[in-house]
Amino acid sequence: MGETIPIAVPRKGRPLESVLDRFADRLGVPGLADDITSTLRHEKALTKGSIDPDEEDVYHRLADYSAVDDPTEPEYTLVRDDRAGKPRRIVFDSVTVPLTGVEGAPDGAAIQLVGREEPFRSLRTHEFALGFDSADLVLEEVVELRPEPLGRIADINARIDPSDTDVQVVTGLGDTVYHTLLATPEVAPASESLDRDFLEHYEGSLCIEPRYERLVQAVLGTRALAGIDFRYPEEGREEEAAIADVGLGVYLTVTGSTAREYGLLLGEQLFPSETVLLENAAETTETVAFVRSLLNGGDLETELAVSR
Structure with a gap:
């Protein structure tokens, strides 16, 4: 055998x-x-x-x-x-x-x-x-x-x-799908790209899934996270909706259609899943x-x- x-x-x-x-x-x-x-x-x-x-x-x-x-x-x-x-x-x-x-x-x-x-x-x-x-x-x-x-x-x-x-x-x-940077028009930079460079200078809240906290730290690098505090969706609330409330977040996207329904702009694809x-x-x-x-x-x- x-x-x-x-x-x-x-x-x-x-x-x-x-x-x-x-x-x-x-x-x-x-x-x-x-x-x-x-x-x-x-x-x-x-x-x-x-x-x-x-x-x-x-x-x-x-x-x-x-x-x-x-x-x-x-x-x-x-x-x-x-x-x-x-x-x-x-x-x-x-x-x-x-x-x-x-x-x-x-x-x-x-x-x-x-x-x-x-x-x-x-x-x-x-x-x-x-x-x-x-x-x-x-x-x-x-x-x-x-x-x-x-x-x-x-x-x-x-x-x-x-x-x-x-x-x-x-x-x-x-x-492959992607962990993507998402933002409302009010938070997204008007004349620059919504990307890692933007995050380097951003200070404020970033909405993520709690289970992705360490992943986001690795993907963004600890240097970029200076001045950023993590916020998490309330239980039962869609992630894209929570990101729209906060103004900026990271979440998995395939087509980005749900994010757009909540008025979010799609930024840089930070990391492939x-x-x-x-x-x-x-x-x-x-x-x-x-x-x-x-x-x-x-x-x-x-x-x-x-x-x-």
Whole structure:
């Protein structure tokens, strides 16, 4: 029996879908990826109330979805969602993908995707050698805060103290959105760009999500934050609305349409948010190295260009 390499992955959402797309492309399992994605999108819609609930309750649906006797079929689990009422939500748990027929794969080798709430932390505690998570969480957890700003995912590894963690970023998946500087017309400079240079001279409040505080400190650099105090959205209030109240803020944007609805101007894209492949070098085996090389590669349009 060959070695099965477990890989920590997000349980739901865009990052998991990006991982599944990567596996569909590299391992030729588009049907499996589509099945998991469609199931989780359906369950998300049920949890949000976007569609009417099925006649079956969540426990019966969970039993219908999960093939516990066949590890090569997806298995799901339940978590408490953070929406009002804390409803139970079906999320991804695990699936095993044999590497049979993959060129160069060790005999009997397989990959097991294992859902985790925070895959990066699972790698930090040496539960996994490989995993996928948002680059944001790496900034929030381990990068050094310096006076100079951090503008590229490719620079993250240089700011990770090896004595703090063995985990490094390997590659990105190209599902890029941006932490963007947003401001009302009253606060934005009239004749200059709304960018880092503006922040260097700005004094006042900056609205951010509380969980992004350390990320924003790393991205902007501690020098630029002199004279700036952080403000946070009230619970239940949309981030863009809170930024409009404060006048200036940083938040993730895709098209920026919601920000514009609140009268906000879009400034500099400060930092890309992207799902990344992570590796704990202390746990690397020959088979792990093969799997890493299988999932790595330059075929994606990614913000990340890390030399290894």
